[in-house]
Amino acid sequence: MMIFRLAFQSLLNRWVTACLTVLAIAVSVMLLLGVEKVRTGARQSFADTISGTDLIVGARSGSLNLLLYSVFRIGNATNNVTWKSYQDIAKMPEVSWIVPLSLGDSHHGFRVLGTNADYFTHYKFRHGQSMTFASGGPFTDLFDAVIGSDVADALGYKVGDKIVVAHGVGSISFVEHGDKPFRVSGILAKTGTPIDRTVHVSLEAIEAIHIDWQNGAPVPGESISADQVRKMDLTPRAITAAMVGLNSKLATFKVQRRINDYPEEPLSAIMPGVALQELWGLIGTAETALSVVSAMVVATALLGMVTMILTTLNERRREMAILRSVGATPATVLGLLAAEGGLLTLAGVVAGTLGLYAGLALLRPYIDHTYGLSLAIDPPRADEWLKLGLIVAAGFVAGLLPAIRAYRLSLADGMMVRV
Amino acid sequence: MSKVLSGLASLAIFVTVPALAEEAAHRQLGPHVHGQGTLDIAIDGKKIEMELVSPGMDIVGFEHVASTDDQKAAVEKAKAKLADVLTVFKLPAAAKCKAEAANVENRKETHKPGEKDDDDDDKPGAPQHSEFHATYTISCEAPENVTGLETVYFTNFAGAQLLNVNITSPKGQTQAQMTRDKPTVDLTGVM
Numbered sequence: 001m002m003i004f005r006l007a008f009q010s011l012l013n014r015w016v017t018a019c020l021t022v023l024a025i026a027v028s029v030m031l032l033l034g035v036e037k038v039r040t041g042a043r044q045s046f047a048d049t050i051s052g053t054d055l056i057v058g059a060r061s062g063s064l065n066l067l068l069y070s071v072f073r074i075g076n077a078t079n080n081v082t083w084k085s086y087q088d089i090a091k092m093p094e095v096s097w098i099v100p101l102s103l104g105d106s107h108h109g110f111r112v113l114g115t116n117a118d119y120f121t122h123y124k125f126r127h128g129q130s131m132t133f134a135s136g137g138p139f140t141d142l143f144d145a146v147i148g149s150d151v152a153d154a155l156g157y158k159v160g161d162k163i164v165v166a167h168g169v170g171s172i173s174f175v176e177h178g179d180k181p182f183r184v185s186g187i188l189a190k191t192g193t194p195i196d197r198t199v200h201v202s203l204e205a206i207e208a209i210h211i212d213w214q215n216g217a218p219v220p221g222e223s224i225s226a227d228q229v230r231k232m233d234l235t236p237r238a239i240t241a242a243m244v245g246l247n248s249k250l251a252t253f254k255v256q257r258r259i260n261d262y263p264e265e266p267l268s269a270i271m272p273g274v275a276l277q278e279l280w281g282l283i284g285t286a287e288t289a290l291s292v293v294s295a296m297v298v299a300t301a302l303l304g305m306v307t308m309i310l311t312t313l314n315e316r317r318r319e320m321a322i323l324r325s326v327g328a329t330p331a332t333v334l335g336l337l338a339a340e341g342g343l344l345t346l347a348g349v350v351a352g353t354l355g356l357y358a359g360l361a362l363l364r365p366y367i368d369h370t371y372g373l374s375l376a377i378d379p380p381r382a383d384e385w386l387k388l389g390l391i392v393a394a395g396f397v398a399g400l401l402p403a404i405r406a407y408r409l410s411l412a413d414g415m416m417v418r419v
Numbered sequence: 420m421s422k423v424l425s426g427l428a429s430l431a432i433f434v435t436v437p438a439l440a441e442e443a444a445h446r447q448l449g450p451h452v453h454g455q456g457t458l459d460i461a462i463d464g465k466k467i468e469m470e471l472v473s474p475g476m477d478i479v480g481f482e483h484v485a486s487t488d489d490q491k492a493a494v495e496k497a498k499a500k501l502a503d504v505l506t507v508f509k510l511p512a513a514a515k516c517k518a519e520a521a522n523v524e525n526r527k528e529t530h531k532p533g534e535k536d537d538d539d540d541d542k543p544g545a546p547q548h549s550e551f552h553a554t555y556t557i558s559c560e561a562p563e564n565v566t567g568l569e570t571v572y573f574t575n576f577a578g579a580q581l582l583n584v585n586i587t588s589p590k591g592q593t594q595a596q597m598t599r600d601k602p603t604v605d606l607t608g609v610m
Contacts, residue, residue, distance in 0.1 A: 051591060249463040252587045253470055266447070273592025274585050 003332065007339040010319065014312060018344065021308050025348025028301035029391065030356045032294040036384060037360065039287050041375040045126075046280055048374075049193045050272045052124035054252050057081065057089060057259055058241035060266035064282075067275040070101055070241040072194050073111040077103065080238035085265045089244065092258070094251035097122055100239040102206050105165050105177070110151045112165050112199045114206030114239075120146070122245060125193050126374070135159050136186030139202050142230055144185035148196040152187045159184050165201070165209060177209040179225070192372015204234035244269070298391060302398050305344055309337065309402040313409075320406060334400075334407040341399015345392050353380070353388065451548045453477065454580035458508075458597070460568075462588035462609065467516070467557040467565070469508065471501070475525065475549040477579040482549045497551065498523045500575055504555040509569045515560035523553040566607050573599045 011018045050071050058066040059079030068074040090098045099122050102114030117138045120131050136159035138146060145165075147157060157163065162181045182201060190196060208229045246252060252271065259269035320333055328336075360377050367373050380388065456473035475482040478497045485491040501507060502521045510516045527549050559565060573579050582597040588609040595604045 047591075054587070054592075249587050249589055250461045250466060250468045252461050252592075253459040253468075253585070261447075271585060271587060271592045273587070274594040277594045 003335045003339050004343065006323075007336050007343055010316075010336070011340060011343065017308055017312065021305050021344050022347045022351060024301045024304050025298075025345055025391075025395075026352035026355055028294075028297045029349050029352025029388070030359070031297050032387065032391075033353065033356045033380065033384060034359075035290045035294040037356070037375050038373070039290060041373050043280060043284075043287075044376075045192060045373050047273070047276055048126040049276065050123070050125060052122070052128055052245065053243045053272050054246045054249070055244040055256055055259070055269045056241060056272050056275075057244055057267055057269045060268045063268070063270040063275040064279055066241065066268055066270050067272060067279060069103065070243075071272065073103065073113070073198060077240045079266075080240060081242065081267065082238050082265060083236055085262065085267060086239055086242055088262070088264075089242065089259060092255060094246050094248070094255050095244055096247045097245040099123070099243045100203055100236075101241045101243065102203055102236065102238075103240045105167055105206070105209075107151075107163055107165050107199045108155060110148075110154075110197050110199050112201060112206075114201055114203045114236075116203055119200065119243075122243065123195070125191055125195075129191075131191060131195065132189045134187045134189040136184065139185050139200075139205075141183070141185070142202065142205055142208060142234075143180060143182045144202070144205075145182040146186040146188060146200040147184055148188050148198045148200075149190040150196040151199055157184050157187070159187060163199070165199070180209045180229070190369060190372065192368070192374070196372070203236050203239070207234045207236045208232075301348070302345070302391075302394055305341060305395065306398045306401050309340060309399065310405070313402055313406055317409070320409070330407045334403045337403035337406050338396055338399040341403070342392065342396040345395020345398075348395075349388050349391055451550070454578065456572075456579060456582045458582045458584045460584065460586045462562070462565070462586070465558050465560065465562050467510075467555075467559060467562070469504070469553075469555040469557065471551070471553040471555075471582075473551045473576070473579065473582075475551060478551050478576050480578055484549075494525055497576070498525065501551060501553045504553075504557065507570060507572055507575065508555075509571070510557070510559070511564050511566055513564035514562060516557050516565070517559075518555060518557050520556040521553065522555075523551065526550055526552055563610055565610050566605075568604045568606060570597055570602045572597075573602050 056066060056070050058070060059077055059081055061078040065075065065078065069077050086098070086100060089095060097118060099119045100115060101119075103111060105112040105114075120138050124130055133146075134149060134152075136146070138144075145163060151157065161184045163184060164176050164178050164181050166176045182205070188195060211229055211232060211234075244255070246255060256269040256271065259267050323333060323336070324330075357377065360375060364375055364377065367375060451474055453474050453476040456471060456477060459470045461468045478501075479485075479490070479493045481490065485494045501523045504518045504521050505516065570582070572582065580599055584595045584597055584604050586593050586595065586604075586606070586609055590609050593609060597604055
């Protein structure tokens, strides 16, 4: 205990450098734990992109491809699903609800999704949380659109604004559905999911804006006005994908197999939760990279500490000499310096951990709102405690390096005053 | 003469139409990877339904129709082992689970159950792929204690290397893998 007190007093004497060293270790510990928090938060937010949907049905393709275009609006469908097949699936006795998704148009680079009003009640994220409207409400008219919060923020839209949907998915489009503008009927609250970047319109509206088009382009002289189109049959011929909810989870695999074996059309049914996990498995390598980087930062901080103790060793020859002269053995000097390293690291680890939780508590709402990343404030897990313990132990060991040097020197050095 | 011709023509139509219909029905085959099986687990309330699909190669070491007495015995023995679900896939005792139904089939993967098998590739020794399909219904008195699943599948069947496990429950969906080195799956998050 005596050694620790001596070490503490000695550090107090050099408090500026000691504080800086503690700060360096604290920051590195914050980074190490923070990366871990962000990693688990990102994984959770990612897995929570869609919940409550049992199956996603699309044209025959890989599960990742189907997940990417139907949920993340990345890439395109390999094929469409015919309306007949959609109805066949809807009629299956195990199916509780089915929501059609129709992609292919865009608005200033944001994807336009054709769907129906059920989408807003059945699409769930973050453990069954439903979408809410920040303002306005779901579509009531054929040419109504509901926009995600990022769309509203980026383009400065409010309820009642008129928008024109462009054909295709590029951010600059040469072909627009200018004759049939949409009215923003509602703006959704931020979800932290791809919904935020989507313009939602009704399935019938998608059909309506393409009704006088042929082969992906308007036919000259054959334009049908928005009023005329309202009287026409707007049943879609095809959709891009569909979200399916089942009466019982027990039927999931049975229905999935039946859709995959559906004889009339090659379809794929995927379990979104499983596909999300597969996708995370692919992009999850970045997690390891993050952990490696933060481990290196901790190593650098410890190295800095060793350097600090070593460089001060020279100016502390007197200190050592006095200790020796009052009867301290070289072993005591060794212990003193090792204790110094350990104390510094311990202080750094404690400060870093406290700093992280303070930072989390402060920034959590902001991070959630801006990045849609929900970070959990929970006590360190067993493996994190282990990491922290290892860092303190490493601090002691690192402290041994200057300690051994001091041990050697203190045998004779400093006892005599050189002029 | 023309009558005969038209008769022949109508006969020809009569003969080709079913053939065309057969052509029109699209052909598809599921994936088949030796060493890898799939275990689907669906949980809802006290009920657990599981379905295992494994290549014949993993289970008995061959995929042709069993012809010798030894091969037939091997298939029957494997079926009996697979049918005893709670021994193959052990659930925690605290969950008080019992098997309600188990059904094991050895299928040729080109045919769905009940479908007419009219090609000739099931002659003994003809090359083909076959799979074992097992479906299980289990009920548990205390489903909240189903925290994991342990299997002796890999020790029972020497050819098996990997089981892809798909899990769905009211809590969500997830995927895991069981291997020869790690024959367990963690179910704490899904119950």
